[in-house]
Amino acid sequence: MTLKKKGDGRRVYNKRHYCAFCSKPYSKMACHLEAKHSDMPGVESALKCPKGSKERRLQLSLIRNKGNRAHNNKIIKDGKGLLIPHQQSTKSSKAGEYLHCINCEGYLKRKSLWRHMKRCYLSQKVKGLKPGTSRVQAVGKYAEPVPDNVNAQFWKLVLDMHQDDVAKVVQSEKCILKFGEHLFNKHGQDVTRHEYIRQKMRETARVLLQGKKDGKLETLSDFFVPANFPHVIDAVQKVAGLDERTNVFKTPSLALKLGHNLKKVANVLECEAMISGDENTIHNVRIFKQICETRWSECVSSYALRSLTEAKWNAPQLIPFAEDVRNQYLDTKRMECQRNLKEETVKKNWAKLAKITLCEVIIFNRRREGEVSKMTLNAFTLRGTSVTHPDVELALSELEKKLCKHFQRIEIKGKHGRKVPILLIPDMASSMELLVQNLRNCDMLDENPMFGRPQTLNHFRGSGIIRKIAQNCGAKHPGALSSTKLRKHMATMSKVLNLKDNEVDDLADFLGHDIRVHRQYYRLPEGTLQLSKISKVLLALERGQLSNYKERNLDEISIDPQDKMSVDSGSDTEEEIDSAERDASRS
Incomplete structure (x- = not known):
């Protein structure tokens, strides 16, 4: 009006x-x-x-x-x-x-x-x-009306999305809302997964927005009409930024994600059509899935996987330096933040100590930043305080018994629901106890994670905190300090230590992943190890001296590349042997 x-x-x-x-x-x-x-x-x-x-x-x-x-x-x-x-x-x-x-x-x-x-x-x-x-x-x-047949809690999750053209498509497209509600039913009880659900819906909406711009695909249901498959491929390639000249994606990971999203949407629509008895939709979706099995890899996945693989070739593999990890900056800042919080209990001082403590726990334990950031308050307050079992204690050395008393152990939820441990030194435990004591005075909620933001249900992000502290602490290589690179550093150094198989299993279990993942992804093919150890085998082969190192491991082989190869006078060279063979054949 x-x-x-x-x-x-x-x-x-x-x-x-x-x-x-x-x-x-x-x-x-x-x-x-x-x-x-x-x-x-x-x-x-x-x-x-x-x-x-x-x-x-x-x-x-x-x-x-x-x-x-x-x-x-x-x-x-x-x-x-x-x-x-x-x-x-x-x-x-x-x-x-x-x-x-x-x-x-x-x-x-x-x-x-x-x-x-x-x-x-x-x-x-x-x-x-x-x-x-x-x-x-x-x-x-939140005061706006909830659309019909949409869960009110899920709609609130949608409204929290950044409002732009993509968000408008999400809110108006029924198929995307059904896809999002399917993910919400699976992961909605975990507040930390809400951003993941919004991201998946936005990815799908971006493809639909591209299809509308091209004038070929008006709704998401049009994507699953078999005759429109070429237009779907074209929209995905444009969104992911495919260079038609080199067949290289600008964002290859997005191309792979879009393929997974569309297949999940197809499954959701197929179930909905089965319930409603819509035979036409069932037929179209099944034909679309069959075409995807044959053509999707050919048109999208193969290019994306090749782009990802080639990007890793000859890329510098940075791992943290010991001098950067041992930096005294965190110790100084921890004592300063503890003193400030004791003197003045305000949200600003509480947040600073929480960030420093979160960074310390991640770096010391080489833990995934998301796992520690989402640590619940109960995980710390109900941490195990039981003494070592007497029978187990008999097998421990005196040093190991002291270490058991020195550290505190917390169990938290890791990737794929695994139970992963966190070890706390006394300084970290004292910081966390101080944070818990001042929760009420700093407007922290009962539902908050251990490292939550005051007056919200969100938590501090460990990756951003580590990046900022790495730049401020005077590290020589701040780019090498991240939770992922620290984990790879630990896995790579375990190779230098020449640990036994059962010891490597224990290390991989502590890091929260499988031994196969530990060897294939985390343990970097470090160039130093190849230059120093494998090169000795190549030198020995080149000089024909490999038999001299029979039954020795790589560490026991000692060969100097500067030494010239000496020829033993009592042995036949290859030229003498060839000459003898020719003489024998003539006679």
Whole structure:
């Protein structure tokens, strides 16, 4: 509804409001409520206030806004009709430019909503909201109606998405919402996986957006029509940035992800079609899946995998340097942060100590940053404090017994649901105990992870913290300091130590992965090891001296590349042997 004016410039008062009780439009809502609904709750109390009083005006305004909001929600769900804003605009506007105020329920423009919320007469209602993001528009989005046949909790997850063209496609496309709800049913109980679910929906929406730009694919269901398969391939290749001249993807991992997403969407649609008995959709989806088995690898996967593999060739494989890992920066900052938190218990000091402690735990244990970042509060408070079993203690040396008393052990959830341990030295344990003691005073929630952000349900990201500290601590090679490179450093150095097979198994188990993964992915083919050890075998073969090192391992072989190969006078050279063979053949 836009503001209209007469020929002489005066305003036309033609705005109508919808009654919250009979859902009909009236230009003078106060008169209508007094005449027809004076006995209704809210109206009765408003009419008891003196005429012209501020309290009477505010209560009637709230009832009027509730009626308008009920009407607006119906229009938004149906997708057609005239919306009633709180203030009329001189220019025509789209529904996406407006949001309802969660206090007075007025329908206002997004850009001016923050200004209205500051002076809204019912702002005290905000104090009871569940903590989370405090941005005005984000809070206002939760007040919008939930689409039919969509889970309310899942819809809130969708609304938390960054609002752009891709998000609009996600919210309007039923197939993407079904795909997202399928993932939400599997992973929704874990708040840390919500961003993963949003990412998968956005990836799928980007392909659909590309298909719409090309004018070939209007909805996601069009992707599964067999005749449209070439257009699907074209859209995926454009989104992933395929160079047609070199057949190399700009983002090969995205091409692989899009293939997995489309196959999962196909499975979800097939199940939905089976339930509803839609034989045409079932037939199309099954044919699409058959075509994918034959053609997808040929058109997409083979190029993407080759791009990923070739990118790793001759790439510098950085591993951390001992002097950078031993940097005293963390010790100094830890003591400083502990002192500051004890002197002044505020959120800022709590967050600084949490970041330093999180970084220390990740680096010391060579643990995946996501595993430690998501550590629950119960994992620390209920950590095992039992003494070593007497029978096991008999097999330990004196040093190993001291180490058992020195460290504390925590068990947390790792990748694929594995139980992985974390060892804490006394300094780390004291920092974490100090954090727990000051949780309440720093507005931390009971549902928060151990390293959660104050007043939110999110946690600090270990990767970003390590990167920032690596740049500030004066490390010579800050790019080599990351949780993944630290894990690879430990796996590579275990190869230098020449550990036994059972010891390597124990190390891989502590790092939280399988021994095959340990050898294939984490233990780098370090160039130093190849130059120093394998080169000795090649030199021995070249000089014909390999038999001299029979029954020796690589460490026991000693051969100097600078020494010239000496020829033993008592033995035949290859030329003499060849000459003797020729003489024998002539005779």
